[in-house]
Amino acid sequence: MSGEALRERRERLLGPGNPLFYDAPVHLVRGEGAWLYDAEERRYLDCYNNVPCVGHCHPRVVKAIARQSGLLNTHTRYLHDNLLDYTERLLEKFATPLDRLALACTGSEANDLAMRIARNHTGGEGFICTDATYHGNTTAVSQFSAIYEPVGGYQPHVRRVPWPDTYRLPEAAAGDATGYYLQAVADAIDSLKAAGIRLAGMMVCPLFANEGLPTVPPGYLAGAAELVRDAGGVFIVDEVQAGFGRAGRWWGHETSGLVPDIVTLGKPMAAGYPVAGVVTRRELMDPYRQREMYFNTFAGNPVACAAALAVLDVLEEEDLVANAARMGQFVLAGLQDLQQQLECIGDVRGAGLFFGIELVADRHHKTADAGLARSVVNRMREHGVLLSRIGAEDNVLKARPPLCFSQEQAQLLLTTLAQVLSETTRRQHR
Numbered sequence: 195m196s197g198e199a200l201r202e203r204r205e206r207l208l209g210p211g212n213p214l215f216y217d218a219p220v221h222l223v224r225g226e227g228a229w230l231y232d233a234e235e236r237r238y239l240d241c242y243n244n245v246p247c248v249g250h251c252h253p254r255v256v257k258a259i260a261r262q263s264g265l266l267n268t269h270t271r272y273l274h275d276n277l278l279d280y281t282e283r284l285l286e287k288f289a290t291p292l293d294r295l296a297l298a299c300t301g302s303e304a305n306d307l308a309m310r311i312a313r314n315h316t317g318g319e320g321f322i323c324t325d326a327t328y329h330g331n332t333t334a335v336s337q338f339s340a341i342y343e344p345v346g347g348y349q350p351h352v353r354r355v356p357w358p359d360t361y362r363l364p365e366a367a368a369g370d371a372t373g374y375y376l377q378a379v380a381d382a383i384d385s386l387k388a389a390g391i392r393l394a395g396m397m398v399c400p401l402f403a404n405e406g407l408p409t410v411p412p413g414y415l416a417g418a419a420e421l422v423r424d425a426g427g428v429f430i431v432d433e434v435q436a437g438f439g440r441a442g443r444w445w446g447h448e449t450s451g452l453v454p455d456i457v458t459l460g461k462p463m464a465a466g467y468p469v470a471g472v473v474t475r476r477e478l479m480d481p482y483r484q485r486e487m488y489f490n491t492f493a494g495n496p497v498a499c500a501a502a503l504a505v506l507d508v509l510e511e512e513d514l515v516a517n518a519a520r521m522g523q524f525v526l527a528g529l530q531d532l533q534q535q536l537e538c539i540g541d542v543r544g545a546g547l548f549f550g551i552e553l554v555a556d557r558h559h560k561t562a563d564a565g566l567a568r569s570v571v572n573r574m575r576e577h578g579v580l581l582s583r584i585g586a587e588d589n590v591l592k593a594r595p596p597l598c599f600s601q602e603q604a605q606l607l608l609t610t611l612a613q614v615l616s617e618t619t620r621r622q623h624r
């Protein structure tokens with residue numbers, strides 16, 4: 195069936211509005227490591243999908259899923275070693291006093307559960323997030339979304355603060371970016387108090403991934419957490435994109451030295467098998483569980499935990515967190531070299547194997563060029579490299595390859611990007 199026929203069938207069966215990447219969507223049929231293959235066996239270098247963090251179809255993960263599927267798969271109201279083994283190993287990766295885990299199936303569910311735990315602990319309803327973020331699609335979590343307005347509109351218990359954009363730093367922030375953005379958090383806390391809404395917490399991605407992966411001013415996350423805690427709230431870090439070695443450390447929040455009150459996990463947790471989670475302190479989790487029996491039919495089932503355990507095995511045995519740090523430095527240096535050569539690159543940012551390349555029409559005025567970003571993403575796909583775009587202006591190229599990314603693959607990304615950017619900008623100026 196042709197690509198156009200598949201698109202028509204998709205819309206007929208699923209309805210309009212189901213998103214697809216690229217002007218000419220890719221019909222993928224299999225994957226291996228950092229490579230994806232379409233129905234015609236064309237190979238693509240995957241520089242976008244962070245769900246298969248250890249690589250597509252890693253044999254260790256595939257074998258673990260198949261083996262456990264052949265033995266038992268049911269919910270968690272029975273005793274089973276896999277759930278407990280996984281919980282013990284995962285919690286070892288976190289700083290004291292984070293010592294409790296609740297499993298879910300998706301990052302949206304994990305963030306929704308984190309909000310419920312925060313409400314139970316504080317007695318509050320008010321939350322703070324940034325004004326260009328996304329944390330999921332449940333009714334509660336969709337109130338944070340800047341991608342689209344939730345059905346029924348935004349509710350009065352959420353305050354949105356400017357994300358810490360140090361590339362386009364407002365004039366008022368000159369000389370003290372940290373203080374400027376922390377004042378916005380303090381103002382949001384005061385606004386909720388003035389409205390008679392008790393603060394429950396603040397939720398952020400520690401890398402501010404959807405905001406465009408900005409360079410966060412020193413002390414911002416720790417300062418925001420202090421303000422929130424002093425006001426009676428809890429600080430929630432959404433590690434759905436940043437966690438499991440993506441930033442060259444186990445967790446994105448480790449880059450700031452912060453120990454959050456609640457951490458949410460998702461996407462890469464089991465390399466494609468649906469697993470998500472909430473990690474917090476016993477002082478928050480235990481009273482919540484005593485008050486409300488949280489149960490999720492598929493969360494933490496034996497197959498899910500087998501897959502998640504296999505991911506931990508691969509991350510540790512193949513030293514992929516260190517590889518993310520090492521290859522991340524290599525790619526970032528290459529991107530910085532490209533920035534010196536190409537005026538259309540306004541800024542490059544990175545943490546481990548997670549990169550944001552800000553494209554601009556005018557480097558001096560920092561004019562966002564969303565059109566160029568869209569063209570480049572599509573042209574990269576034509577050249578066999580898959581990436582995407584993000585940011586408040588949709589002009590930031592987003593790259594986050596599997597953690598098994600090799601230097602040869604990294605060089606292919608850099609070489610292809612240089613070629614595509616040069617060709618695309620020349621074409622625009624003809």
